[in-house]
Amino acid sequence: MDKGIKFLVVDDFPTMRRIVRTLLKELGYANVDEAEDGADALAKLRGDAYEFVVSDWNMPNLDGLEMLKQIRADDALKHLPVLMVTAEAKKENIIAAAQAGANGYVVKPFTAATLEEKLAKIFEKLAK
Amino acid sequence: MTTEHHPAPGQGPASAQELFQRLGQLTRMLRESMRELGLQKEVERAVAEAVPDAKARLSYVASMTEQAAERVLNAVDRAQPMQTEIEAGAEQLQACWDEWLNARGDQEQAGELALQTVRYLGEVKLKTRATGKELLDITMAQDFQDLTGQVIKKLMEVMQSVEDQLLTMLLDSRRAGKNPDAEAPLSAASRPQPAEDTRLLNGPQVDPNARNVVTSQDQVDDLLDELGF
Numbered sequence: 001m002d003k004g005i006k007f008l009v010v011d012d013f014p015t016m017r018r019i020v021r022t023l024l025k026e027l028g029y030a031n032v033d034e035a036e037d038g039a040d041a042l043a044k045l046r047g048d049a050y051e052f053v054v055s056d057w058n059m060p061n062l063d064g065l066e067m068l069k070q071i072r073a074d075d076a077l078k079h080l081p082v083l084m085v086t087a088e089a090k091k092e093n094i095i096a097a098a099q100a101g102a103n104g105y106v107v108k109p110f111t112a113a114t115l116e117e118k119l120a121k122i123f124e125k126l127a128k
Numbered sequence: 129m130t131t132e133h134h135p136a137p138g139q140g141p142a143s144a145q146e147l148f149q150r151l152g153q154l155t156r157m158l159r160e161s162m163r164e165l166g167l168q169k170e171v172e173r174a175v176a177e178a179v180p181d182a183k184a185r186l187s188y189v190a191s192m193t194e195q196a197a198e199r200v201l202n203a204v205d206r207a208q209p210m211q212t213e214i215e216a217g218a219e220q221l222q223a224c225w226d227e228w229l230n231a232r233g234d235q236e237q238a239g240e241l242a243l244q245t246v247r248y249l250g251e252v253k254l255k256t257r258a259t260g261k262e263l264l265d266i267t268m269a270q271d272f273q274d275l276t277g278q279v280i281k282k283l284m285e286v287m288q289s290v291e292d293q294l295l296t297m298l299l300d301s302r303r304a305g306k307n308p309d310a311e312a313p314l315s316a317a318s319r320p321q322p323a324e325d326t327r328l329l330n331g332p333q334v335d336p337n338a339r340n341v342v343t344s345q346d347q348v349d350d351l352l353d354e355l356g357f
Contacts, residue, residue: 015271019271023264058329063329065328087275088330092328092340095355096328106345107342107348109271112264
């Protein structure tokens with residue numbers, strides 16, 4: 001997998017953005033940008049070329065699920081892989097995210113190994 | 129609390145006795161007004177729901193912060209001896225090399241020192257890898273800030289809504305007290321409305337025994353597999 005791939009990490013908590021960024025760097029992905037909510041993320045995605053989105057769900061302005069729906073509805077963005085990383089742990093949440101087109105779902109708190117495994121799985125599927 | 133609802137000003141400082149008397153009157157008036165207005169049930173319900181909910185959330189915050197602190201301290205406890213060993217090894221080797229340089233030692237001694245140095249470099253590689261792992265664990269332990277932050281935000285919303293209800297009730301009872309014929313003032317619109325469509329926005333699960341909730345990443349994966357995603 002190309003380690004220069006450009007990530008956008010979307011979370012309203014700066015601490016969590018830093019954690020995800022650190023983990024991605026640990027896995028060899030150093031090209032990481034951050035957005036603080038869904039609206040900020042959509043603006044960034046439309047302004048620049050990204051190749052992967054890691055997003056929280058519960059955020060002000062525009063939540064992660066709405067952002068995901070808008071990504072899938074946008075011809076220029078709909079191909080983007082989106083991995084949800086969220087504390088929302090209800091079954092209906094996981095189902096709603098999958099139906100909206102999420103490529104993966106990680107429940108917080110998560111481990112470095114889990115993130116690595118989900119990323120690998122998504123890359124594997126995309127390569128097919 | 130807002131500061132707009134002080135008791136009538138200009139009465140001077142009240143004695144403790146007066147204050148208690150006034151509080152007692154206020155309490156009785158509140159109870160009577162609540163009964164008249166049919167509010168007692170509503171307030172009871174709000175308190176019955178809010179208090180245990182707040183307790184569960186606070187104990188979640190307490191246990192998450194405790195876990196995070198322990199995790200960080202344990203990682204430091206594991207990393208520190210390795211750091212010390214790396215430092216001690218470097219100091220010892222440096223002293224040996226310095227001695228050799230000063231004494232213009234022979235080839236044989238240099239060969240022996242070079243071997244020791246190579247062995248040491250191998251150890252440094254392993255130990256820094258291990259301390260790097262501990263540093264990452266310290267980073268991961270900070271995820272408590274996001275999780276407890278979400279729970280605290282929820283808690284503040286609950287407090288806000290209890291405060292709003294109590295305040296509305298106080299204002300209504302005042303008005304009702306002044307004019308008993310006034311229409312029932314607590315219209316639906318004056319009550320705080322829960323935000324719509326928050327069904328999917330619950331934040332971290334503070335109760336692992338809640339229904340319809342996954343408690344591990346494995347369960348998430350199983351559910352997605354079941355659904356064919």
